[in-house]
Structures are given as C-alpha cells and as structure tokens.
Amino acid sequence: MMTVDLRSDTVTKPTQGMLEAMWSARVGDDVFGEDESINELETKAAAMFGMEAGLFCPSGTMTNQIAIKCFTQPLDELIADQTAHVYRYEGGGIAFNSAVSTRLLNGERGILTPEMIEPEINAENIHYPNTSLVVLENTVNKGGGKCYTLEQIAPIAELCRNRGLKLHLDGARICNALVHTGDKAADYGQYFDGISVCLSKGLGAPVGSVLLGSKSTIKYARRLRKVFGGGMRQAGFLAAAASYALDHHIGRLKIDHQHAHILADELGKCSWVTGVVPVETNIVLFDTVEPADVIVEKLAAKGIKCNSTDQRRVRFVTHLDVHPDQIEYTVSVLKSL
Known part of the structure; x- marks a missing residue:
C-alpha cells in the first residue's frame, strides 16, 4: 500500500x-x-x-x-x-x-x-x-x-x-x-x-x-x-x-497546483462529497456526507494522510514530496471509497 x-x-x-x-x-x-x-x-x-x-x-x-x-x-x-x-x-x-x-x-x-x-x-x-x-x-x-x-x-x-x-x-x-x-x-x-x-x-x-x-x-x-x-x-x-x-523551488509550485486541480476534479465526481471549494493553488477543501473525521479515518486506512478542518470538511495539501504516481493512487482510492 x-x-x-x-x-x-x-x-x-x-x-x-x-x-x-x-x-x-x-x-x-x-x-x-x-x-x-x-x-x-x-x-x-x-x-x-x-x-x-x-x-x-x-x-x-x-x-x-x-x-x-x-x-x-x-x-x-x-x-x-x-x-x-x-x-x-x-x-x-x-x-x-x-x-x-x-x-x-x-x-x-x-x-x-x-x-x-x-x-x-x-x-x-x-x-x-x-x-x-x-x-x-x-x-x-x-x-x-x-x-x-x-x-x-x-x-x-x-x-x-x-x-x-x-x-x-x-x-x-x-x-x-x-x-x-x-x-x-x-x-x-x-x-x-x-x-x-x-x-x-x-x-x-x-x-x-x-x-x-x-x-x-x-x-x-x-x-x-x-x-x-x-x-x-x-x-x-x-x-x-x-x-x-x-x-x-518557486517555479515548480505549478506542479503542486496541477496536482491539486486533479484531486479537486476527481472529488467533484464522488457521491460522498457534497462540494469542493474552487482550487487556485495547492489547497483542496471539500465537504462530505459523512462526518469529516470518518472520511479521514477511511483514507488513512488506505495510506492517505489528511486532516479535517470542520465537522464535514476535509483538507488536502499538495507539495514537493507528492509525486504523480501518488496522485494517481489517491485518485483510485477516491473512486473506490
């Protein structure tokens, strides 16, 4: 995993x-x-x-x-x-x-x-x-x-x-x-x-x-x-x-932004997500049907670490240690959750 x-x-x-x-x-x-x-x-x-x-x-x-x-x-x-x-x-x-x-x-x-x-x-x-x-x-x-x-x-x-x-x-x-x-x-x-x-x-x-x-x-x-x-x-x-x-490292930040957009696009297709805040940079906020802490635990069980920011809001943040293969894996997990 x-x-x-x-x-x-x-x-x-x-x-x-x-x-x-x-x-x-x-x-x-x-x-x-x-x-x-x-x-x-x-x-x-x-x-x-x-x-x-x-x-x-x-x-x-x-x-x-x-x-x-x-x-x-x-x-x-x-x-x-x-x-x-x-x-x-x-x-x-x-x-x-x-x-x-x-x-x-x-x-x-x-x-x-x-x-x-x-x-x-x-x-x-x-x-x-x-x-x-x-x-x-x-x-x-x-x-x-x-x-x-x-x-x-x-x-x-x-x-x-x-x-x-x-x-x-x-x-x-x-x-x-x-x-x-x-x-x-x-x-x-x-x-x-x-x-x-x-x-x-x-x-x-x-x-x-x-x-x-x-x-x-x-x-x-x-x-x-x-x-x-x-x-x-x-x-x-x-x-x-x-x-x-x-x-x-400034120029490469555009890669983090691209990764955030990929995640946001996929989250927008998930039935367990009720809304995604429009993405501009490297932060993705999304609202969930279940309590956010439940979603965080489910993702953690699949190897994806993230945080809740409210009772039904979860945050992803992309960065230079997140690579394309990890984004692909995260997308696959989001589809199966």
Whole structure:
C-alpha cells in the first residue's frame, strides 16, 4: 500500500540540493550578525520583494507576531479577516504579545476589500481602541488557497496610507500566489510595511520565515526577536536551505497546483462529497456526507494522510514530496471509497 501525506505542505523533507547547500553553508553567530548564510538570505529575500531589509526567524508565527508588535501599541486594534492565521492559529498571540484587540471581518474566502475595511476603522474616541494595522493573508489557508492579486491589494494599501494605518502581509504561501497570479514579487514592497515570507511550506525548506520591512522596522524587529527567544546562533545551515528553496523551488509550485486541480476534479465526481471549494493553488477543501473525521479515518486506512478542518470538511495539501504516481493512487482510492 502506498503512503501519501496530504496533511500539509510543512511535512516535506529537504531535497538533495538543499542538503548539499546546508552542508556547505558558511555560518557564524547570528545574534552578533556574523552568520554569512543568514545575512545572504535576508538580503536576497528583501531584494526579491522590493523591501529594504529582512530578518530570519524560526517560524511564520514569530514573524507575524513580531510585525504586529512593531506596528501597534497596547490599546490599539488591528483589522483582519475572521479566518486569519494570525487570529486563529497563533495561540492568542495578538493579545498576549501586543495587548491589541482584533476587529474581524467576513471576507470572501478570506479576501478583504477597501469597502469592507474602511467602515471598521475606529474614529478618534476615548471609548474605542485605536485602529493602527490591517493584516492580509496570501494565500488564505482557510479560504482554500485563495489568492490576492496586486490589483486587489493596491487600493487597500492606498486606504491604509490615507488613514494612517500600517499594512502587514502574512505571506504564508505568497510564492504560491505569485505562481498563480503572475504578479511580480518585487512589486509587493511598495504596498506593505511588513511582509512575512514562509519558507517551510510550499518551498520545502526545513525551518523558517523571513520578515521583510524598512531598515528601521527590521532593526526594532531584531530586538523583538531576541525578546521572543528567537535569537539564533549558527543557524546558517537552515538559512542555506531556505536560500536554495527561493532559488530553485518557486517555479515548480505549478506542479503542486496541477496536482491539486486533479484531486479537486476527481472529488467533484464522488457521491460522498457534497462540494469542493474552487482550487487556485495547492489547497483542496471539500465537504462530505459523512462526518469529516470518518472520511479521514477511511483514507488513512488506505495510506492517505489528511486532516479535517470542520465537522464535514476535509483538507488536502499538495507539495514537493507528492509525486504523480501518488496522485494517481489517491485518485483510485477516491473512486473506490
């Protein structure tokens, strides 16, 4: 029986090229700014996205939480979609780390518009928290990999500038969005005050995310990373893998998207599936007749690992360790379930 792991794109193993890059990494003490591989990664990522500077962190949760603390003060409020990872899956860090409240909106599969955001910006009033930050997510995890285009982002950025708000991007799967939309990474920097680029999801690096911003933002963010316990020493071995991923794994994301479309098409034909969320990137969400946990167990018995996201919703995520023969096997199982 074949095993296919569709739980997440975080389950990947380093490729041979990554391992070779890690083996030859030049390292030093990053807290002293002396790790050459980390410095190179931070410079590369910042240039790629049109930003001034970068900061390598152990996780996307840390980069997001540092950004929120950089761009807010206690008693402030941020605006995000109700599905946002920063709100749902970062352990209550917005309140704990930054003493900030959250205004949740109901976007279309997590996608916000200026028309949704503007009425939720608080007026200057002693009774209200100060609205200071908008957080977008690209791609939207709970939205089934739904993407923002730069055409959608630009008016949100203009609204934020006009109203004196900061704009942060949780770019957990930003490279998937770039491959889908055809937008240029270098065009992102003009719109955002902070961008978190995750390297351990679709790009397949073993660990890490990079926070991008202005030099002054990243200088303060580096202090916050230390306070959060994220100061790393000879972590260039990890940064070398991440640099390799940026150089070699972005273009291949289209394969993951193709695999996701194949699975979605087959699921749409299954009598035990009541609906499939339209696929754009590498996430497939589908609703089931039976409880989702029952379906997850049935698939596990056939060697297919996946997760439920609701009582009757299951998620597949394709990635670089899912190969065409595994997709064929999964399709055969779906047909027989």
